[in-house]
Amino acid sequence: MASSVKDRIQLTPTRSCSSALPEGPWEFDAMPGYGPGSSQADPAPAHTPTNGTSRPNQLPEAYRQMEEAELHERIRSAKEALGERLVILGHFYQRDEVVQHADFVGDSFQLAQAALTKPDAQSIVFCGVHFMAETADILSSEDQQVILPNLAAGCSMADMADEDSVEEAWEEIAEFYGFDPENPEPDAEGKLPVLPVTYMNSSAALKAFCGRLGGIVCTSSNAATVLEWAFERAHRVLFFPDQHLGRNTAKAMGIALENMPMWNPRLPWGGNTADDLKQAQVLLWHGFCSVHKRFTVDQIDQAREQFPGCRVIVHPECPMPVVDAADASGSTDAIRKFVEASSPGDVIAVGTEINMVNRLAADYPDREIFCLDPVICPCSTMYRIHPGYLAWVLDSLVAGQVENRISVPEGTAVEARVALDRMLAAKPR
Numbered sequence: 001m002a003s004s005v006k007d008r009i010q011l012t013p014t015r016s017c018s019s020a021l022p023e024g025p026w027e028f029d030a031m032p033g034y035g036p037g038s039s040q041a042d043p044a045p046a047h048t049p050t051n052g053t054s055r056p057n058q059l060p061e062a063y064r065q066m067e068e069a070e071l072h073e074r075i076r077s078a079k080e081a082l083g084e085r086l087v088i089l090g091h092f093y094q095r096d097e098v099v100q101h102a103d104f105v106g107d108s109f110q111l112a113q114a115a116l117t118k119p120d121a122q123s124i125v126f127c128g129v130h131f132m133a134e135t136a137d138i139l140s141s142e143d144q145q146v147i148l149p150n151l152a153a154g155c156s157m158a159d160m161a162d163e164d165s166v167e168e169a170w171e172e173i174a175e176f177y178g179f180d181p182e183n184p185e186p187d188a189e190g191k192l193p194v195l196p197v198t199y200m201n202s203s204a205a206l207k208a209f210c211g212r213l214g215g216i217v218c219t220s221s222n223a224a225t226v227l228e229w230a231f232e233r234a235h236r237v238l239f240f241p242d243q244h245l246g247r248n249t250a251k252a253m254g255i256a257l258e259n260m261p262m263w264n265p266r267l268p269w270g271g272n273t274a275d276d277l278k279q280a281q282v283l284l285w286h287g288f289c290s291v292h293k294r295f296t297v298d299q300i301d302q303a304r305e306q307f308p309g310c311r312v313i314v315h316p317e318c319p320m321p322v323v324d325a326a327d328a329s330g331s332t333d334a335i336r337k338f339v340e341a342s343s344p345g346d347v348i349a350v351g352t353e354i355n356m357v358n359r360l361a362a363d364y365p366d367r368e369i370f371c372l373d374p375v376i377c378p379c380s381t382m383y384r385i386h387p388g389y390l391a392w393v394l395d396s397l398v399a400g401q402v403e404n405r406i407s408v409p410e411g412t413a414v415e416a417r418v419a420l421d422r423m424l425a426a427k428p429r
């Protein structure tokens with residue numbers, strides 16, 4: 001089996017979700033939408049805050065035409081020239097051709113923290129998506145610059161909760177529960193009526209919104225701890241953007257489904273009745289990850305039929321019935337540890353992004369590890385980072401030019417940092 005998703009797409013194009021996947025991502029940079037891959041059918045908002053302010057077709061022609069061998073050679077020699085002044089971060093879901101050059105590989109928060117161990121690195125090149133580069137910028141020091149090789153690498157889930165929609169929803173929620181949206185006050189019990197919780201996969205503006213209003217950020221590893229923290233301080237939570245992570249976490253904490261209505265920002269009161277809202281404990285934003293939405297209970301049944309005794313682990317961004325049917329669920333890091341703890345000969349079906357699953361399979365050749373989804377469909381926005389963009393931003397740095405810097409405005413960064421610090425201080429009970 002070829003180890004790279006790109007190789008597999010080229011070898012078996014009929015088994016991938018888009019015939020355009022083998023093309024260079026620069027073919028799609030100037031187009032609306034997310035390009036080929038798992039998010040391609042999602043409507044992209046006109047102003048995509050997590051995608052940067054514009055989506056120029058910016059990769060110089062020379063880099064589009066270059067052979068991959070030359071791109072890799074350029075990346076290697078630029079890394080050598082920049083030495084300790086550079087750190088390259090690669091997300092678990094990033095393609096292998098890019099990950100091979102990363103100094104650290106991990107999830108978004110692990111990577112932002114890894115960058116902190118490199119204070120001499122003036123440039124942090126984040127091979128991930130826009131909200132991740134923003135978080136790294138918020139957590140890094142003032143004399144460090146964060147670079148996202150392709151500005152069109154956003155996140156369709158993060159884009160489902162834009163700042164305006166969340167602000168509007170908050171005003172409606174405040175009106176219903178009778179509090180000041182700018183300055184919610186605790187009641188006689190010392191609890192806020194509603195507390196906003198945002199998943200790490202959201203724009204810096206929304207992290208700042210949470211910081212400003214007594215709220216907090218969570219990751220897929222600490223969502224339960226964060227929700228416990230929130231319920232010590234509030235009667236209910238507005239959880240965004242991922243409904244599935246919110247629902248799966250709250251359900252595991254014993255919250256009944258009828259107490260977690262969905263908030264659809266396009267509908268009055270989010271599409272709920274007054275009774276729904278009165279009994280709500282968690283208001284779930286109508287967002288989802290297009291990669292994890294692809295996993296189904298049928299796929300789990302088929303895996304078990306084909307490999308009796310196989311174990312199934314899925315990411316908590318998968319729909320609730322999928323998480324319920326799996327043997328385990330957990331963050332990317334938890335999935336990695338689950339595989340690490342398995343034994344030679346074990347068969348493990350994994351419900352998360354194909355690049356990560358494929359890499360785990362290559363790292364543990366003595367086990368049968370495969371993606372639950374038989375169709376090769378990478379995260380379309382992660383896939384926008386191609387070695388061509390990495391070579392270009394690194395060559396530019398060597399030449400003294402900074403391309404695609406992600407810089408969060410200071411006021412936003414300060415407020416977002418408050419919500420991130422609350423998350424770091426939240427301890428499991």
Ligand code: SF4
Binds near residue numbers: 291379382
């Ligand atoms: S895998 Fe899903 S949540 Fe992660 S970057 Fe891609 S679209 Fe966003």
